Every structure is written in C-alpha cells, then in structure tokens.
Amino acid sequence: MTDIKVLRLDRADHVRNDPSLLAAAASDGAIFLLLDGLTPRFDAAGRIAWSRLSNAPADAERVFLGMDGGRGCFALIPQTSDGASMRSVRDLAGQLDAGDFSAYSMARSLLDWHVRQRFCSRCGFTTTVAKGGWQRNCANSKCAAVHYPRTDPVVIMTVEWAGEGGEPQLLLGRQAGFPPGMYSALAGFVEPGETIEAAVAREVHEEAGLAVRDVRYISSQSWPFPSQLMIGCHAICDDGAITTNSDELEDARWFSRSQVSEAMLGNGPGPVSVPPTYAIAHWLIARWLAATGTCAPQ
Template sequence: MNWKARLLKLSGLMPEMDDAGSLAWGTLADAAEDAELVFLGLDEGKACFAAVPPEGDSSPRMANPQLWSLMATLRADDLALYGGARSIVDWHARHRFCAACGGATKIAKGGWQRTCTSCSTEHFPRTDPVTIMLVEHEGRLLLGRGLGWPERAYSALAGFVEPGESIEEAVAREVLEESGIVAKEVGYIASQPWPFPSQLMMGCYAIAENDEITLDTTELADARWFTRDEVAASMNGDADAPMNTPPKQAIAHHLLNWWLEKHA
C-alpha cells in the first residue's frame, strides 16, 4: 500500500535531516513523476525507497568534506541505511547506458538490476573488494598517510583486489608496492561494507619480513612504523600523540583496537 511506503529524502546524493538529526523521510508523493525508485527494504512493515538522482558522484570520497562530517554525526543504523541507499542510487545514476552496446538501460527488479532496452543485457550493482591490512614487525605497526590527507592522519594500508588474486596475494602485493615491505602469514580479521561508492573492505593482518620502507610516492605521502604505545596514545586522543587515527566508523579504527587488545 502506498500510504505505508516511505521515501528517503535526498538532495542529490546527500541526505536531508530531520529536527532530531536523523535521516528525513517523505512519501512516494514527494518523488518526481518520472523518478526511478529503488526499493531499500522494509522497516516495521513499511516499504522504503530512494529516488535515483540526475547525476552520480565520480569524485574521490576525500574530496567531499561534507560527507565525512555527516558520517561522524549519523547514528550507526542511519549511516548503514544511508550508505547502502547512496551506493545503489549512485550506481543507477552512472549506469544509464549499456556497456555492451551503448543503448539506454532501464531499472528492473526493484532497483537491483538495470536492463538494456536494445540488447537486453542485464547489469547489476557492483561491489569492489578491497584489502585493508595491519602489518607488524617486531611489535611495531606499519601505517601510511594517503596523498592529500592531513599531516598527522595515518591509517592501515589498503588496495583493491585485482582479477585472479586471492585476498592473501592482494595483501602481499599492495604492501610491497606501496612500502617495499614483504608481508607474509596473512590472516583475515573482519570485513565492512564501505559504500562510498561501492567497496567491501576486508580487514587483514600480516607479519613483515623486513622494516626498511621504500615509499611509492604515487600512492602514499608517507609511511612509518608505530609502537604500541604510540598507537594507544593516538586512539586515546592524547594531544601529544604522533598521529590522528581513522574515524570510529571506519574498519581501520576497529583493526587498530583489535591489534592493541592482541598485545595487551
């Protein structure tokens, strides 16, 4: 029933907020007449939808400080819902034409598919696998600072899994390429969807065979080894800590907590 349906209010890809600081919702009557609607799921029996915006977002996520600020303030459940909705409607906005023949595509299966109107090729939302890894050498942790990041911002190294690679192979390759460090004994810790726009972050841990860093300056601004005390001070927010740690919403933050508890 339409009266039970809710529409997530978006301004482009950014959400509108209500007076309580939560995601704002309207009804299907608020959608444009020709809007493509994506079914997000059911919430207490009410069908939830989001409308596909006119344009997607091809800019790097670090180039959107408004998005980072929003992520720090949203409740965890709202952030998860918004993240999934943003990812799927952004995909639709950027895939209105078929990669096989160039024909126009139309929305299908409640928004979880697009079908070419010319050759009938079916297209599905993508998820990009990314390894993010803690690399340890004799009680110290290798962390890096990305290009364009603030001076004291450090996090775990990360990179996309390439076709034909295992998770373990991707960890070893990315660490070697970015830092010159040989990583071995790769293990899995946890995963996190990161739908900005479409990553699945796979958290890993590895042991380094060497500690001399050879920095790839096309990927990182800096990389260095941090002791347990330095990581702990940073996670505690100490003013004299040597770095700023990743936000609590990011898997890197939880990986650092895991490492600290491992060495407690």
C-alpha cells in the same frame, strides 16, 4: 519532511523480483529517503529524513531499499551524483548511527550506480530500471545485456613487525590527501584473479616494499563512497626495511605501541593521528593494540 523513523530495514529480496509485491510495497505507508543529490537530509533529531512516497514526484524513478515492518522503503534516482568532497563524506560517516549508516550506505551506492549505468557498457544503448532498482536492462533487443550494482572489494590491513628491539611495531602510511599528521592502515582494491590473501601481500609489497606472511581476516565494513566492501586483515612482516612507493603514499613507517596509543587517545590535532571510529582502520588498529597488550599469542 515528517518524523519518520526506520527501525530495521529488511532487504526483502523476494519483493524485488515480484511485480505485484513491489507494487504493494509502494502503496499505503510507503516512504522514501530525502536526499539532495546523494547527500541525506536530516530530521530534527539528527537522523536521516524520510517522507511519504505519495509526496514524491510522479515521474521519479525509484529503487526499493527494503521493508521496515509492513511499509516499503524507497529512494529516488537523481539526475546526477553530487560531487561530495571527502570532507563531507567523513562528516556524514561520523554523524549517522549504525542503522542509519547502513540504510544510507545501501541507498547511496545503489543510486550512484544508477547514475553511472544509464547506458549499456557493452553496446552504448540506453538502459532501463528493473527488479525494483537492483538491475538495469539494455533496451537494445539485439544486446539485452543485464547490469547489476557494483560492489568493489578492498583489502585494508594492519602489518606487524617484531621490531629490532623486540617491541612490536605497526606499519601505517599516509596519502598526500589525508588531514595533516594522519596515518592509517594501507589499503587497495582486490584485482581480478586474486584471493584476499594475495591482494594483501601485493598491496603491502607495492606500497611499502615489504613481504608479509600469515595474512588473517579480521572484519569487514561497507563503505559507500562509492561502493567498497572493506575487508580488514592482519599480516606479519619479518624484515622491516620499508621502501615507500611515492606514487601511492607520502610516507610509510613503523609505530610502537606507545606511539599508536598516543595517536588513538589524542584529542585535537596532535603530531600523529589515526582515522576516527567510523572507519574500519580505527578498529583494526585498536584490535592490534589490544592483541599486543597481553602475553597471549595473537
């Protein structure tokens, strides 16, 4: 482990597709991400640790993450993905800076996919690494299916209701597995045949029995546990009568601005908390607080 810092990782898509460029990227100053399974190692400064590619086992299968200036950055495909608990995932996400989180996110999703795609899902034959690790090819010449890394779109949404007293209310829910007292924005996978807007409406209806309108996109985040694209939205609800779906949520309810503010500001375990700043849910909730704190229309 050496004191190697990656400044800006350029995915350099053209390198993946060109065997000679790929070979050049793997020579000279090339580096690889140090992992135990899928968990990163850290250097003395608390950043994700890299090592010279020349130190990697000769038989290791690798994926090309991109170029950092003139040097190629790689990661090695592990034999199995580790069983990192949600707890350690939360720790990791909170611990890494934005650049490290982005590089690690890409590597983790890609490596996890390799472990889950060792066989062809169409014919059951083995698959082999191609295009610098951004593709796997079925080794059965009669099938020859090509497999690509998976990214699963998930909608996550703040839902606002004018409230009976005219004070705006925010819908938050909690899953049984959340830390005690934590509430968050509802979320769910986009299904085949759906738009983003339709997925938001369906999820809110399924989980809380509410009809929404005026779905608006707010922002997105990559979430590499294992490979989600979090699509953050906001929607309006006209009738606030919640029916919680107990298969999905332990509780769902309306919170006032002051209740949400308290949860956001709370230090230590208060009665109600919201997700920490590394989660897009935190920023969707913060945006709602900011937007409803003025007289301006949202």
